[in-house]
Amino acid sequence: MKRIKTLETRDLNKSLASGGCGECQTSCQSACKTSCVANQKCENSA
Amino acid sequence: MTHQFRQGGLNIVLDIGSGSVHVVDGLAYDIIALYENTSAEDIVSCMKEKYPDEPESEVRECISEVEELKKCGRLFSKDAFEARTAGFKKKNNEIKALCLHVSHTCNLNCAYCFAGQGRYKGDSALMNFETGKRALDFLVENSGGRTNLEVDFFGGEPLMNFEVVKELVAYARSREKDTGKRFRFTLTTNGVLLDDEVIEFSNREMNNVVLSLDGRKEVHDRLRRNISGQGSYDLILPKFRKFVEARADKEYYLRGTFTHFNTDFTKDILHMADLGFEKLSMEPVVCAPGDPYALTEEDLPKLKEQYEILADEMLKRRREGRSFTFYHYMIDLKHGPCVYKRVAGCGSGTEYLAVTPKGELYPCHQFVGDERYCMGNVWEGVTNTELRDKFSKCSIYTRSKCRDCWARLYCSGGCAANAYHAAGDIAETYDYGCELFKKRIECAIMLKAAEELG
Numbered sequence: 089m090k091r092i093k094t095l096e097t098r099d100l101n102k103s104l105a106s107g108g109c110g111e112c113q114t115s116c117q118s119a120c121k122t123s124c125v126a127n128q129k130c131e132n133s134a
Numbered sequence: 135m136t137h138q139f140r141q142g143g144l145n146i147v148l149d150i151g152s153g154s155v156h157v158v159d160g161l162a163y164d165i166i167a168l169y170e171n172t173s174a175e176d177i178v179s180c181m182k183e184k185y186p187d188e189p190e191s192e193v194r195e196c197i198s199e200v201e202e203l204k205k206c207g208r209l210f211s212k213d214a215f216e217a218r219t220a221g222f223k224k225k226n227n228e229i230k231a232l233c234l235h236v237s238h239t240c241n242l243n244c245a246y247c248f249a250g251q252g253r254y255k256g257d258s259a260l261m262n263f264e265t266g267k268r269a270l271d272f273l274v275e276n277s278g279g280r281t282n283l284e285v286d287f288f289g290g291e292p293l294m295n296f297e298v299v300k301e302l303v304a305y306a307r308s309r310e311k312d313t314g315k316r317f318r319f320t321l322t323t324n325g326v327l328l329d330d331e332v333i334e335f336s337n338r339e340m341n342n343v344v345l346s347l348d349g350r351k352e353v354h355d356r357l358r359r360n361i362s363g364q365g366s367y368d369l370i371l372p373k374f375r376k377f378v379e380a381r382a383d384k385e386y387y388l389r390g391t392f393t394h395f396n397t398d399f400t401k402d403i404l405h406m407a408d409l410g411f412e413k414l415s416m417e418p419v420v421c422a423p424g425d426p427y428a429l430t431e432e433d434l435p436k437l438k439e440q441y442e443i444l445a446d447e448m449l450k451r452r453r454e455g456r457s458f459t460f461y462h463y464m465i466d467l468k469h470g471p472c473v474y475k476r477v478a479g480c481g482s483g484t485e486y487l488a489v490t491p492k493g494e495l496y497p498c499h500q501f502v503g504d505e506r507y508c509m510g511n512v513w514e515g516v517t518n519t520e521l522r523d524k525f526s527k528c529s530i531y532t533r534s535k536c537r538d539c540w541a542r543l544y545c546s547g548g549c550a551a552n553a554y555h556a557a558g559d560i561a562e563t564y565d566y567g568c569e570l571f572k573k574r575i576e577c578a579i580m581l582k583a584a585e586e587l588g
Contacts, residue, residue, distance in 0.1 A: 091162040091196050092147075094208060095586050097467040100153040100476070100543070101207070104215070108222050108474030111282045113318070114231035114486045130469050 098130075106130075136210060137540035138167060141442065141580040142449060144587075148579065149203075150540050151211035155467060156203070157583050161185055162196050169200050170210060213543075216531045219477040227522065228278035231481065232269060233488040233499045236261040236298055237290035241326045242366055245357040246393060246427050248420045252290030254503030259491040260295045265512065266302040269489045272512040274313055286320040288488075288499055293327035303339050320344065322389075324358070325370035325377075333377050342385040345374050349390050349402020349416070356395060357427065371409070378411060387461060389415040393427035397436045400444045407451075407458040415461035418570060420500070420552065434566065438573040445577035449584055465578040476530075479546035483509070483525025483560075487516075497525055497560075500551030525550065528561050535563045544575045 112130055135150040145163040147156040158166065161181060168177050174197055181193045203209040238259040240252030252258075270285070277283055285306065287299050299321075306317040321336055322344040336343055347370065348354040355365025378386055388411045392399035403416050418437075421428050429437070444460065451457050480486060483497030490502055493512040501507040510517035528550060530542040548571065552564035 091159045092199050092203065093157045093587070094203070095155040095157065095467060095583060097153050097155055098470055098472075100151070100215070100473045103472035103474075104218055106472045106474070108219075108472055108478075110228065110230060110280050110485070112471060112475060113282075114284055114481050130471055130475075 103130075135213065135538075135540060136166065138163060139576050141576055142446060142584055144580055144583055146576075146579060146583060147209070148540065149209050149211055150543060151213045152208050153467075153470075153543065154203075154208040154211075155579060155583065156209070157587060161188060161193065162199070165193070165196055165200055166209070169197075169204075215473050215477060219474050219529075222474045222478055227276070227484070227516070228280060229273060229276040229485050229487060230280050230282065231284040231286075231486040232273050233286045233288050233486070234261070234266060234269060234302070235289060235488060235490050235499070235502065236266065236287055236292045236295040236302075238491050239294055240289060240291040240324070241294060241360065242291070242324050243359055243361050243363075244324075245359075246391060246419050246421055246425070248500065249290065249502070254490070256503060261298060261489075261491040261493075263298050263301045263305075265489075265491065265493040266298055267305050268493060268512045270302060270306050270309065272515065274309055274315055276515070277315065281314065281316055282318060283315050284318045284320070286322060288322050291324055291326065292321060293323050293332060296327070296332060300335060303335075318342075322346070324366070325373050326360075326366065328370070328373040328377055333380050336377070337381050337384060340384075342387070343377070343381070344387050344389045344415075345370075345377065347371070347374060347388050347390055347406060348392070349396070349399065350405045353396045353402055354390075357391075357393065375410070385413070387413050387415045389417065389461075391417055391419050393419040393421075394429055394433060395427055397429075397433045398440065399437075400440045400447065403444060403460065404447065412458045413461075414458055418567070420555070429566065431566075434569060437570060441570075441573045441577050445581055448581060452585075462574040463578040463581050465575070465582055467579075467582055473543070476543045476546050478529060480549070482550050483522060483528075497521070498551060500549075501554075525560065532561060533563055535565070535568070539568070541568070541572045541575055545571045 137148045139146055145158045145160060147158055147166055164181065164184065165177055177197060178190060178193050182190060200209060238253050238256065243251050273283055292299060303319060310317060318341040319339055320342040321340045324346045348358060351367045354367040358366050360366055388406050390402055396402060399416055403414055406414050418429055419427055486498060488496040488499045488502050489512060495509040495511055495516060496502045496507055497509060509521055516522050530536040530547045533547050536542045536547050548564055548567055550560040552567050553562045554560045556564040
C-alpha cells in the first residue's frame with residue numbers, strides 16, 4: 089500500500105531554467121511590511 | 135535535507151532541495167526519520183517493535199517507497215542552487231519596486247509606530263509632485279526589461295497627501311503608454327481620511343490596499359490613538375467596512391500588529407473575520423526590546439501556539455463554508471516563486487527601494503531615517519554603490535544560520551531590517567522572527583496539505 093502521498097509542487101530544479109524573470113510581486117508590497125517569499129506567486133509558472 | 139513535523143492530524147515531510155511536500159502515515163514518518171543514518175535491517179527491527187501489528191513485508195515495502203523517492207530526487211535531495219543563483223541579485227542593478235513615502239506625517243499617534251508618528255526621526259514633510267514624478271521616472275529608467283513595476287504609497291499617512299497621490303498615478307498611467315510598462319499600485323492607510331472619493335479612486339487604481347486594524351476594539355485603541363489620545367477603532371471601522379464592500383473582488387488586506395499586550399492575537403484575527411473581513415494579516419510588532427509592548431522570549435511559545443490555533447480554526451471554518459485568508463498562510467505550492475526569488479528574498483536595497491519626501495533613496499521603508507543607510511536620491515540615482523553591493527551579496531547562502539535551516543527556501547533569509555535592528559548587521563538573522571516564520575510556514579503547509587487531501 090502507498091503510505092506516502094506526494095503533493096504536486098513546483099519543481100525547484102526546473103525553475104532554474106526560468107532565469108528569474110523578475111516579474112513577480114515584490115513581497116514587501118503585499119501586506120506585511122515587517123516580516124518578509126513563500127506566499128508569493130510566480131507570474132509565469134503556470 | 136528534510137524537515138518533519140506533525141500538525142492538524144497530519145504527518146508532513148518536506149524535502150528542502152526539491153521543494154517536495156509529502157504527507158505520510160506514522161510508519162513512513164518514523165522510517166524517514168531513521169533512513170539516512172540507520173541500516174535497513176535496523177529500521178525493520180525498530181519498526182517491528184514500535185508497530186507490532188504491521189507485517190514485516192509492509193515495513194520493507196515502505197522502505198522501498200522511501201528509497202524510490204530518494205532515487206528520483208524528492209527525498210534527501212541536495213540543495214544545488216548556490217552556484218547557479220550567484221549574482222542574480224546584482225542582475226544589471228535593475229529596480230522594480232518603490233515604497234513611495236508621500237507623507238512623513240500622520241493623523242494618528244500610534245505608540246508602537248516604527249516610524250515615530252510617521253516622521254522617521256525627522257521633520258514632518260509631504261512629497262511634492264515633482265519629486266514623486268522624478269521617482270517614477272527613476273523607476274522606469276532603471277527597470278531594464280521588466281514590465282511589472284510596483285509602487286506603494288506609504289507614510290506616515292499617505293492620504294494626508296492625496297492630491298499628489300492622484301497626480302502621480304495619472305502621471306504613471308501616462309508613462310505606461312509610451313514605455314509598455316505596467317504599474318501596480320498599493321496604498322497603506324490608517325483609514326482616518328477614507329471618504330467616497332478615496333474609495334472610488336482606490337478601487338479604480340490600486341491593485342491592493344492595506345488597511346491598518348489591530349483587531350478587538352480594546353486592543354486596537356490601546357495603541358492606535360489620535361493626537362489627543364482617543365482610540366481610532368470607532369472612527370475607522372465603518373470606513374473600512376464601506377471600503378471593502380465597494381472593493382468587491384479586488385485585493386485588500388486588513389493588517390494588524392500584535393504586541394506583548396495581545397499575545398492571544400488569534401482572537402483579534404477572528405474578531406476581524408467575524409466582522410466580515412476575509413483577507414487578513416497580522417504582524418509582530420517591530421520596536422526596541424525595552425519598549426513596554428515589545429515581544430519577549432517568554433511570549434514565544436504562546437505565539438507559536440496561537441499560529442497553530444489559528445490554522446486549526448481556519449481549517450474548521452473552511453469546512454463550515456465560512457473561510458477567510460491569512461496572508462502568511464497563503465502558500466502556492468504549484469506556482470510559487472522560482473528558486474532565484476527564493477534565494478534572493480524581498481529585494482530590499484537592490485530591486486526594491488524606499489523614497490523619502492525629499493527624494494532620498496533607502497534600502498526599504500524600515501531603514502528610512504537612518505542616514506547611514508541613505509543610498510542616494512532620485513536625481514542622481516544610487517550613489518552609495520558599496521551599500522547596494524552589500525545588500526546584493528546577502529542571501530540564504532551568505533547568512534551562516536540560514537545555510538543549515540530547513541526553512542531557508544521558504545523565508546529567503548528573512549528581513550534585512552529586522553536583522554540589522556536585532557543583530558546589528560543586515561547579513562545576520564533575526565532569530566526571534568525566524569522562530570515565528572518557521573511556525574507560520576508549517577501551519578501554511580499543513581493547511582495546504584489538508585486542502586489537497588480534501
